[in-house]
Amino acid sequence: MRSVFLVDNGSLRPASTLNLRRIAAALSERTGIPVEAASLLHSNKVPAEELEGTPATTLGPAATRHAEQGSREIVVLPFFFGPSRALTGYLPERMATLRESYPDVTVRVAAPLVDLQGPIDLRLARMLRDGALEQMPPRARPAVALVDHGSPIPEVTAVRNVLAGQLAALLEGEAHSVTAASMERREGDEYRFNEPLLENLLDQPGFNQGEVILSMLFLSPGRHAGQDGDVAGICAEAEQRNPGLKTAISRLAGEHEGMVDILADRLRQALDGERFLLDLPGSG
Secondary structure, eight states: OEEEEEEEOOOSSHHHHHHHHHHHHHHHHHHSSOEEEEESSSGGGSOGGGTTTOOOOBHHHHHHHHHHTTOOEEEEEEOOSSOOHIIIIIHHHHHHHHHHHOTTOEEEEOOOSSOTTSSOOOHHHHHHHHHHHHTOOTTOOOEEEEEEOOOSOHHHHHHHHHHHHHHHHHTTTTOSEEEEEESOOOSSGGGGGGOSBHHHHTTSTTTSSEEEEEEEOOSSOSSSSSTTOHHHHHHHHHHHHOTTEEEEEEEEGGGSTTHHHHHHHHHHHHHHTSSOSEEEOOOO
16 A cells, blocks of 8 residues: 655745645646655644645654555655755654664655756746746746755755756846745855845846746745745845845645646655656655
8 A cells, every 4th residue: 555745845834835735636636646745844833724724744743544455666756846854854863763663664765855966857947937927927028036945955955956957048138137046045155056146136236136037946835935025125234225126926836726736746756766856765
């Protein structure tokens, strides 16, 4: 018996869990394989009445419940852009705890949405292009900032930078420039690879005047992205500092209907053993 989970990091905002459930349902319909939404952390603290009456679940308890019911193959489908430490560190530790009670359970973690070790894939960059074009004024060539949260992992920031290059190529002739930026970063020179920060970019020539579109490399609305999120606050403050600046924020990458296509491929690759991020074989 096999169990498949679509997994994000988790959020205390109900909109994030609802988006994960929406995509899991669409993926189940697309593939004919039942896919359950589960977060690594946080979402189980959201009141059920804010989640259409159904409590959120985190992966640890959900996988344990399936193992108790006889599942011996757990497939984790990451709703992550790149190889976050949550996937390569916390997740294996959590699954090791599960396998202390169910040592014959195998766990396979599919590749993230952007697999830099795999073939070139422009689908996510095209989604970002679609979002930017939706916000583009007629007969204008605005600057575009591709914004992610910021990560302590260089491999995750590398995903952002590759996508920025792809987006620049796709927006050639439409945008004045495309630059990658992070919403925030940790202190210390060792995390400078996240630069530039969005708040600093919006004070620089080419981004502090005229139309600037923020291409949102975020998966679900929450504290950082979405209405009244941190990114919107950074933009509002930048516009106050720079009266000639006008920012427009794209829809989130994770809200694009094409996301299901990528996830369906990542699931197929994992099931076929073609490509995956981690494989934790059972004792049997």
